[in-house]
Amino acid sequence: MGKRERSLLAEGAGLHEAARGVLADHARALEAVRAALAPVHAELVGKELESIPVSRLKDVTEGRLRLGALETAGFASVRAVYEVGRYELRQLPGVGAQTADRALAAARQLARAVEETVSVRMDVDRPEPRTTALVIALRTLVEAGPELRRAVDAATRLDERLGALLPAASVAPAYLRRNQQDVLTELPALVEVDEWEEFSAADREAYLRAVEDGNFMAMRRAAYADAEKSAKLGRLRELVAEAAENGLKVVVFSYFRDVLALVRQALGEGVFGPVSGAVPAARRQRLVDDFTAAPGHAVLLCQIEAAGIGLNLQAASVVVLCEPQVKPTMEHQAVARAHRMGQVRPVQVHRLLATDSVDQRLLHILKNKSRLFDAYARRSDTAEQSPDAVDISDSALARRIVEEEQIRLAGGVGPVQGGAREP
Structure with a gap:
């Protein structure tokens, strides 16, 4: 490999490192937003599950779930079932292992559906610590401006292309020898x-x-x-x-x-x-x-x-x-x-x-x-x-x-x- 080729490889490696740096910064900013969003989102999901009557669990299981014992034990909402453990459910009078497992599985299924649909709304006139933390985490992404998406897309393309090309260029002679052997034998x-x-x-x-x-x-x-x-x-x-x-x-x-x-x-x-x-x-x-x-x-x-x-x-x-x-x-x-x-x-x-x-x-x-x-x-x-x-x-x-x-x-x-x- 000549001097020009080595210089080109070094330039490519530097560009690859810069692209990965952009992606790493973006990933850290997203993770900060997720961490701040999680408790806010979890509270909203909990409230939504609290509003869903426990009878909805029967619909999820297409009528195969018997809810009488759960309702007698005071379980009025899906949230109450979702937040209790399998062991605790099985200890309830009249609730067997199968009923407990079906109820918990149905509650988890509803929780996943709620998690995908619930939205977070922030009232700027009534700030609270958790929503304030979320705004602070979002600030990094907002300050990056409208060019952020374009920069991340470009960095992703560079990372993918250079990540594949640089190792191949570095070991091209080894590839050539190996492929020749594949042809011969x-x-x-x-x-x-x-x-x-x-x-x-x-x-x-x-x-x-x-x-x-x-x-x-x-x-x-x-x-x-x-x-x-x-x-x-x-x-x-x-x-x-x-x-x-x-x-x-x-x-x-x-x-x-x-x-x-x-x-x-x-x-x-x-x-x-x-x-x-x-x-x-x-x-x-x-x-x-x-x-x-x-x-x-x-x-x-x-x-x-x-x-x-x-x-x-x-x-x-x-x-x-x-x-x-x-x-x-x-x-x-x-x-x-x-x-x-x-x-x-x-x-x-x-x-x-x-x-x-x-x-x-x-x-x-x-x-x-x-x-x-x-x-x-x-x-x-x-x-x-x-x-x-x-x-x-x-x-x-x-x-x-x-x-x-x-x-x-x-x-x-x-x-x-x-x-x-x-x-």
Whole structure:
């Protein structure tokens, strides 16, 4: 790279930094407004919910909710239900667990609708501390003037374009070498199979309990609640047995170490790993080397966060994913450990999925988001080192799915649809 090119890159980097500075200042100003608005907005929402009679909850659940016990206990408004906890509701005479859960889910649904429609009005003749704080927070945005929107749009375009161009320009030789190899040597076929299984009774009970508790992580691994009756574990045993008959090596990925422990117990002797975050890097590599050197069939267990990057698993031609991942790049990188340069066999990828569960929502989101990974930098090392570039907010996604599942299961809505609206 010559002097002129380096100078151009430095100028581009400076412009990129300035654009990101504008966006950061704008984000801070917006966050200050949100922080000042929150208590004012919450009070207005509370007042609106107070004005809605508790009988409206019955309309939300299409008549399936019995309100007699709630009304007898003095719950006159939706706000009263919304602000009480699930445990307190269940302690009321005549209010069972199902009624309490349905009432609370319906109240939350109404609260979300109110939150989206309520508006804040400020009386300049009657200032109060909270509205004054909101005006002060808004001042920064107002002083920026009408050109603010144009400046933010320009900064956003620069950030997006330079954010993509600068890394590509810096590593262009590496891209060129990698792409030449792709042309010279084609990878074997990649066969992906979604293995849909029905919850066992024990799995279903664990899932419902996790939804009730609002425990997203427990929802994701509920299919392994009972190792003896788990449909997913049963299918995993079958896949491993088929691989053993054909002398193929298998790598099993899960986000959860306790799931990997159950898999190890279910498969018995002759299993390597698990490769997890608790295992030092040198030890991880030895486990992979031992797995690779094992004659014929073998199984390696890997925690997807620890083994999804940096390890070469071309010895494996069967990949099993115990559950869909929240971050799309995790799955891509895990599969890429086996389906990469040096692989000589077609690679089979099996996703273990539970019907009518959080798995369906996650799989739909995963498929929609996955195309961004290849658009960023194909399978380059740069993309592998920047997984969060195309990922979504874990916490926001978890909250949305938990709430939707609570409403669905409490209100008797039908099965989860794969094409459901994405959060």
